[in-house]
Amino acid sequence: MLSTLHHPPRRLSRFFPANNKPRHFHTKPVLSSSQPVTDQSPSSTSPPESQILSIHHSLLSREVTATQLAETYLSRLKLAEPQLKSFIHVSNNVLKEAQSIDDKIKRNENVGPLAGVLVGVKDNICTVDMPSTAGSRVLENYRPPFDATAVKKVKEFDGIVVGKTNLDEFGMGSTTESSSFQVTANPWDISRVPGGSSGGSAAAVSARQCVVSLGSDTGGSVRQPASFCGVVGLKPTYGRVSRYGLIAYASSLDVIGCFGSSVADTGILLSAISGHDRLDATSSKQEVPDFTSQLISASLLESKPLKGLKVGVIRETLENRVDSGVKSTVLGAVSHLEELGCTLSEVSLPSFSLGLPAYYILASSESSSNLSRYDGVRYGNQAAAEDLNALYGDSRAKGFGSEVKMRILMGTYALSAGYYDAYYKRAQQVRTLIQKSFKTALDENDILISPAAPSAAYKIGEKKNDPLAMYSGDIMTVNVNLAGLPALVLPCGFVEGGPVGLPVGLQMIGAAFDEGKLLKVGHIFEQTLQGCRFVPPLIADGIPQ
Amino acid sequence: MPTRYYYYDYDYNNRTRNCSTTTTRSSLEPPDVPRLAQTARISLTPHEVEEFAPKIRQVIDWFGQLQDVDLDSVDPALRADSETGYLREDIPKTFKNRESMIAAVPSYDEPYIKVPKVLNKE
Numbered sequence: 001m002l003s004t005l006h007h008p009p010r011r012l013s014r015f016f017p018a019n020n021k022p023r024h025f026h027t028k029p030v031l032s033s034s035q036p037v038t039d040q041s042p043s044s045t046s047p048p049e050s051q052i053l054s055i056h057h058s059l060l061s062r063e064v065t066a067t068q069l070a071e072t073y074l075s076r077l078k079l080a081e082p083q084l085k086s087f088i089h090v091s092n093n094v095l096k097e098a099q100s101i102d103d104k105i106k107r108n109e110n111v112g113p114l115a116g117v118l119v120g121v122k123d124n125i126c127t128v129d130m131p132s133t134a135g136s137r138v139l140e141n142y143r144p145p146f147d148a149t150a151v152k153k154v155k156e157f158d159g160i161v162v163g164k165t166n167l168d169e170f171g172m173g174s175t176t177e178s179s180s181f182q183v184t185a186n187p188w189d190i191s192r193v194p195g196g197s198s199g200g201s202a203a204a205v206s207a208r209q210c211v212v213s214l215g216s217d218t219g220g221s222v223r224q225p226a227s228f229c230g231v232v233g234l235k236p237t238y239g240r241v242s243r244y245g246l247i248a249y250a251s252s253l254d255v256i257g258c259f260g261s262s263v264a265d266t267g268i269l270l271s272a273i274s275g276h277d278r279l280d281a282t283s284s285k286q287e288v289p290d291f292t293s294q295l296i297s298a299s300l301l302e303s304k305p306l307k308g309l310k311v312g313v314i315r316e317t318l319e320n321r322v323d324s325g326v327k328s329t330v331l332g333a334v335s336h337l338e339e340l341g342c343t344l345s346e347v348s349l350p351s352f353s354l355g356l357p358a359y360y361i362l363a364s365s366e367s368s369s370n371l372s373r374y375d376g377v378r379y380g381n382q383a384a385a386e387d388l389n390a391l392y393g394d395s396r397a398k399g400f401g402s403e404v405k406m407r408i409l410m411g412t413y414a415l416s417a418g419y420y421d422a423y424y425k426r427a428q429q430v431r432t433l434i435q436k437s438f439k440t441a442l443d444e445n446d447i448l449i450s451p452a453a454p455s456a457a458y459k460i461g462e463k464k465n466d467p468l469a470m471y472s473g474d475i476m477t478v479n480v481n482l483a484g485l486p487a488l489v490l491p492c493g494f495v496e497g498g499p500v501g502l503p504v505g506l507q508m509i510g511a512a513f514d515e516g517k518l519l520k521v522g523h524i525f526e527q528t529l530q531g532c533r534f535v536p537p538l539i540a541d542g543i544p545q
Numbered sequence: 546m547p548t549r550y551y552y553y554d555y556d557y558n559n560r561t562r563n564c565s566t567t568t569t570r571s572s573l574e575p576p577d578v579p580r581l582a583q584t585a586r587i588s589l590t591p592h593e594v595e596e597f598a599p600k601i602r603q604v605i606d607w608f609g610q611l612q613d614v615d616l617d618s619v620d621p622a623l624r625a626d627s628e629t630g631y632l633r634e635d636i637p638k639t640f641k642n643r644e645s646m647i648a649a650v651p652s653y654d655e656p657y658i659k660v661p662k663v664l665n666k667e
Contacts, residue, residue: 128642143649145645238624278633281631351614354614361608361611377650377651379650381651389664392586393586393587393588396588397587397588397589402593402597405587406600406604409582410605412581413576414608422611422612423611426611426612426614429616429620432620432622433619468603468604483625484624
């Protein structure tokens with residue numbers, strides 16, 4: 001990223017205007033030689049650069065056009081798609097939008113910070129010019145009459161939405177196997193899952209089919225696929241990013257999150273989409289700092305750049321239930337943080353293990369309510385029926401997949417009269433305990449760390465018929481959603497498996513609205529990690545760059 | 546009548562499941578899948594009822610472990626955030642893309658959204 005600069009760190013403080021309105025921003029081209037974005041020498045193990053900044057620079061210095069960039073990404077996308085199946089829908093307008101950016105540049109007009117950047121959008125986020133299915137037959141061919149606020153902001157900053165990515169239906173799942181349309185493959189080993197529910201968004205960034213992507217995270221659906229696919233995933237604080245246009249799964253838990261191939265890119269995308277929105281009553285009015293202004297070039301870091309940072313390792317996440325390879329990779333990350341000057345200590349989060357059943361009670365209950373709107377009357381697929389109840393019953397029976405049906409039924413049970421106190425209310429009480437234990441731990445530590453998942457990517461089909469086995473994979477991530485805190489996952493190492501090994505992600509959890517600290521720490525960790533390069537074999541070997 | 550519940554513990558190193566069973570008092574009826582399906586307005590096939598019932602039961606049993614936790618004097622958390630009091634002005638705005646909303650309606654007979662008759666079962 002800024003490693004291409006050979007002078008003191010340039011602050012990105014005006015990359016995004018302070019009030020987050022779409023004021024176009026013109027950067028001066030940097031005179032040093034930066035690598036064109038299409039050259040990623042496979043033999044180097046240098047840390048990842050910000051592709052967004054690199055693209056911005058290349059466009060403004062006329063080294064490359066947005067159309068050329070779009071063509072490169074599209075051809076890579078199409079080449080990998082038969083194996084990966086990351087996309088449910090690819091936009092027809094990519095080259096047209098790229099051309100209009102090129103025209104603006106030719107006329108010396110200002111272009112936004114995301115100009116020329118191809119963005120994948122998870123298909124449960126509404127886009128007005130493309131179908132938005134939430135991975136479900138009940139919304140097959142549904143065209144929303146509006147863009148989600150997050151999408152609107154991406155477009156305002158001149159980002160190009162390249163397509164809608166695959167997901168587990170309505171966000172319910174951890175593998176994309178519950179998508180009604182297709183199963184996405186992991187670019188590191190196509191016989192394995194990419195994770196879920198934002199598996200398509202993670203795989204697309206990992207395979208460089210797009211530069212960055214949007215996903216959603218209700219119980220880990222951005223962080224776990226980021227770990228499985230070897231990319232950076234960020235779950236913001238609840239309320240940081242507007243949920244307007246995010247097809248609701250569990251309203252008290254859902255957030256829109258970001259994927260990138262570097263911490264910097266993830267932070268730039270977060271900056272673009274954050275902010276209060278009057279259309280989302282749960283959207284926070286907390287000021288949005290410029291998340292990327294703290295990201296300093298690696299060559300300019302002092303020897304212990306994180307000196308004084310207190311990091312708590314969550315004890316419960318490194319106990320028996322974790323794959324030994326994952327454990328040792330995370331312990332390697334702990335050493336790396338110590339070398340950077342952090343003070344590491346072990347923290348215990350009481351009630352940690354209760355978070356998983358509490359989460360599933362809350363999520364199924366809320367989803368049973370949120371999905372009651374899919375009745376075949378005002379939108380979506382409608383079954384032929386002679387009376388109203390049959391219309392509802394048959395439209396929903398035909399439209400929903402098995403996992404969704406089961407969760408609706410479980411939620412209906414938990415919310416039934418007489419059961420509310422036993423399940424939903426108790427789950428909310430457990431939620432209070434978890435919020436309190438995080439607050440205590442974060443009063444004494446700057447960040448907390450854990451693995452992002454108990455294992456690396458497993459084989460497609462392995463967990464399909466065992467719901468509890470699949471749910472247990474979420475143990476590292478759900479508590480963060482219950483507490484509404486932000487978390488960043490970045491690749492920290494590999495375990496055995498697949499052709500060249502499988503990536504493992506480290507999760508960093510911060511205090512509410514403290515995404516800036518997570519990004520700063522993550523960026524330094526990433527830029528100083530030696531000997532690892534997180535580019536999957538699908539890209540490094542077979543596909544022209 | 547006491548019901549059993551299982552403590553689910555998936556050991557990734559040995560790929561085994563350690564189940565400990567304990568009994569707990571519960572007066573809750575086990576899930577009646579056909580009745581739940583009717584409440585949720587989803588027409589399940591008999592095959593689906595047969596397939597889902599054991600899985601749903603297994604998960605609900607697993608939910609039951611919360612019964613054993615001492616939660617007296619713990620307030621339920623309604624949401625993740627604690628910000629309150631954000632009200633906006635009560636000014637109606639016309640949604641501009643009405644044609645697109647209407648276009649999404651499966652059975653439309655201007656200006657009505659059509660549905661089949663609601664049968665009264667006497």
